[in-house]
Amino acid sequence: MVDRQWGVPTLLGLRIPLISLIQTLAVAEYLNFRHAAKALGVSQSSVSARVKALEEDLGVLLFERHARGVRLTEAGRNFVERIGSGVDQIDHAVKTAGMVAQGECGRLRIGIHALIPRSFLAELIERYREDHPGIDVEMMEGTARDALMKLRANQLDIVFVAGTPELPDCHSRRIWTEPLVAALPDRHRLAGQTAVTWADLAGETFLVRHGGTGPQVYDHIVLRLAGRWPAPSILRFGVERCTLLSMVGQGFGTTIVAAASSLLPTPGVVFLPIADEPEPVAFSAVWSPYNRCAMLRNLLTLAGEMGRPCDSAQRALQK
Structure with a gap:
């Protein structure tokens, strides 16, 4: 709406009640005040009064009234088309906000x-x-x-x-x-045992990753084998977990992993519990x-x- 005195847009849209827009859309759908009121569960007089007040605020006639009902004016048709999408967006925003608040969206x-x-x-x-x-x-x-x-x-x-x-x-x-386990090549000297100890693993060549839990695995090996002889060799690789286990299967060395890694099908690799690992x-x-x-x-x-x-x-x- 343009202010007739100053010729500048007003903030009318910020003070139109949403219920007035909803009732106007209902009248536009049914082209009958009584039917629209019944669908909304309100009185016909309430719908009629709100639509009339909206037309007065806009300074535009939205509906032509006649004995059998109403008919949209050209201005009314344009208004309803534009406001309908806006009300749908508001309805969607309200429903989405509720779903987000409940953790469902x-x-x-x-x-x-x-x-x-x-x-x-x-x-x-x-x-x-x-x-x-x-x-x-x-x-x-x-x-x-x-x-x-x-x-x-x-x-x-x-x-x-x-x-x-x-x-x-x-x-x-x-x-x-998860328990900590040693991943060994299936032809390793320890592969036939039911479990290994950290003493068994002293002097082994360990493979660890740069990514994932690799840094933590590296620190854990150093901690457990500190002071043991022969000292372990720890090699780092920028590979994924499956590739590292495949390297173990090919005899590049051994590694330690959490037990979930034993769920990965890896040819040539055996997973053995570490008997003296104090806790999972x-x-x-x-x-x-x-x-x-x-x-x-x-x-x-x-x-x-x-x-x-x-x-x-x-x-x-x-x-």
Whole structure:
């Protein structure tokens, strides 16, 4: 609307009640005040009064009244076409906002170290997607350090890392555990044993990755074999997990992995428990204390409901 005195647009659109637009759309659909009022569950006088008030505010006649009902004017037809899409968008925005608030719509960004079929993390994400089909799950694989940097930069919503980090600026929760196992070539001198010790592994050539949990594996090997003789050799490679295990199968060396890696079909590799490893490897979820979205809360709740998460990996080792 243009102000007749000053010739400039006014903010009329900011003070038109939404209910007036909805009732106007209903009248335009039924071309009858009584039928529109019945469909909306309100009185005919209320609809008539609101439409008339809207026409007066606009300074435009939207409907031509006659005995059997009404007919849209050309201005009214143009107004209804334009306002109809706007009301639909508002309705969609309201419904979407409610779904987001309940954690049933939106995008959840997850940082992972790996996604191994039949592992606890894979089953957790699969269950979550089944329970919440309206959520778009995005995943990024990388080192714990990179994932935490992205979490702090609000580029990720939650990160799953090995260990139990205590970070002053983040919340964390221990989610599941897995035994630590040695991956050896099937022709290795130790391959026929039911288990190995760290003393057995002294002097071995270990293969670790630059990415994923590689840095943590490197530190763990150094810690466990410190002071033992002969000293181990640790080689780092910029490869994926499957490639590293394939290199083990080809005799390049050995490595240590969490038990879920034994679920990967890798020809030429045997996985043996480490008998003197004091405790299983813990895996934790880390998230920002400022992230209170229902999507994240639902994922953490589901993780807590999934029971004994290390059983599948342990069963695979026992076969």
